[in-house]
Amino acid sequence: MSKSFTSVWLREPRKATTPGRSREEIVRAALELLDEEGLGGLSMRKLGAKLSAGATSLYWYVANKDELLELAYDEVWAEMIVPDPDEVGWREAASVLAYGMRQAMLRHPWSADLLGRLPALGPNAMHVADKMRRLFKVAGFSGLDIDFANSTLTAYVFGMTIPEVAWNAAIGVENYDPDEMRASVTKAAAQFPDLLERMHMDSYDDPQAVRAMAFDFGLVSVLDGLERRLAA
Amino acid sequence: MSKSFTSVWLREPRKATTPGRSREEIVRAALELLDEEGLGGLSMRKLGAKLSAGATSLYWYVANKDELLELAYDEVWAEMIVPDPDEVGWREAASVLAYGMRQAMLRHPWSADLLGRLPALGPNAMHVADKMRRLFKVAGFSGLDIDFANSTLTAYVFGMTIPEVAWNAAIGVENYDPDEMRASVTKAAAQFPDLLERMHMDSYDDPQAVRAMAFDFGLVSVLDGLERRLAA
DNA sequence: AGTGAACTCGAACACTGTACGAGACCCCCG
């Protein structure tokens, strides 16, 4: 009876007749709305209005909101470019890719939410996955290890960036006050001596820079670890 | 004018009078609901009913639903235990912690969603963060590197587990049919030769086992990378 | 006994996603 596995990607999109109305344009408008107002800012009615259409008209092109989100989500993957490992070497290619993934997520913070909710099965995601697989094959991995190495890098980038996005959303990037932050966190971490230690360092003055350093540190570590695996 | 930084954690919980009604009991009930029905299954009305209370009564103990989620989220952190690095060595301690984090998230799939939405600032999260900091200090890191190493490991575990949870949710763990899956994914990945290669391997027969292997692989890599950093 | 705080909760508001079905358009075939 298995309800089986249906997905937007296995269904043909519908042709548009009325100008400004097609799966493609709907997704584009949805992306704009998402970038401007976040995941909560996207409603079918608002999206319809933006396209001068009734909210329910969209259902002709898209089965439901989740499908729409799948489509939008896949667009983010389109922005991640995988450099050719034959030209720059696998390690350099992996680094560039990692930075690109992080940037793409920071550009579209709502995608961080979707990561925990939708599997990445769209054509753009597939395309990236395909190229990544080749990257790690060129690097020297074989068999299942190709995918394992791939997952390892991807996991690191996601795991690093997702909380970063959450943090940006919680306390807006703009109205950030290092002193106030230090005070709040100090209070919250009052009974934790090791944590408090960190508070007194100046890492709260320019959190953006510190996070970039942290990302670097981890990326190098991960790549080192993979390299070591390669040697064995 | 900075709207400042308010959080549940900085406000005292309210005392309960009516039995079965307190911040603590509300959170426990919320956890049950979340574990049973997922993030979408938790509504204030349902939660109220579960506690034989009106939905709006809960607002006496909790400012809004987001606060409630913060509280529930922190409970997940309580389940993550950090072994003493002095007893078992930092590497072993880090491994055990990593497995524990993964398990905790798999036990409470809804927490994977929250990771991308809420910063982890609750007391339990703080406690874990404190112990983790000590772990990496014992390992030999110093200064900012303590936190960087910490982030690296955490990021890996999160990044690996979050998509795993999403995948489990998309196609239920129970009604999983390897052949059907292979067929679907093969179709979706039709034009990607490198990806297709993977499809023909037997990794789709026992995805649970493969994911466990992948987690292992990456964990070892990350720890190797950190160790190398330590040597330098 | 009276006052005020602590607490409960029904009603209402402004939303949400989506099912349904009536209508409009347009092309093709008899």
Next chain:
DNA sequence: CGGGGGTCTCGTACAGTGTTCGAGTTCACT
């Protein structure tokens, strides 16, 4: 020219959401 019959739009309606408000209850203490 007269229909079908698909393609497409969208108003209405429904069941649900989080949350505000304010009226009502209970209870401890003066």
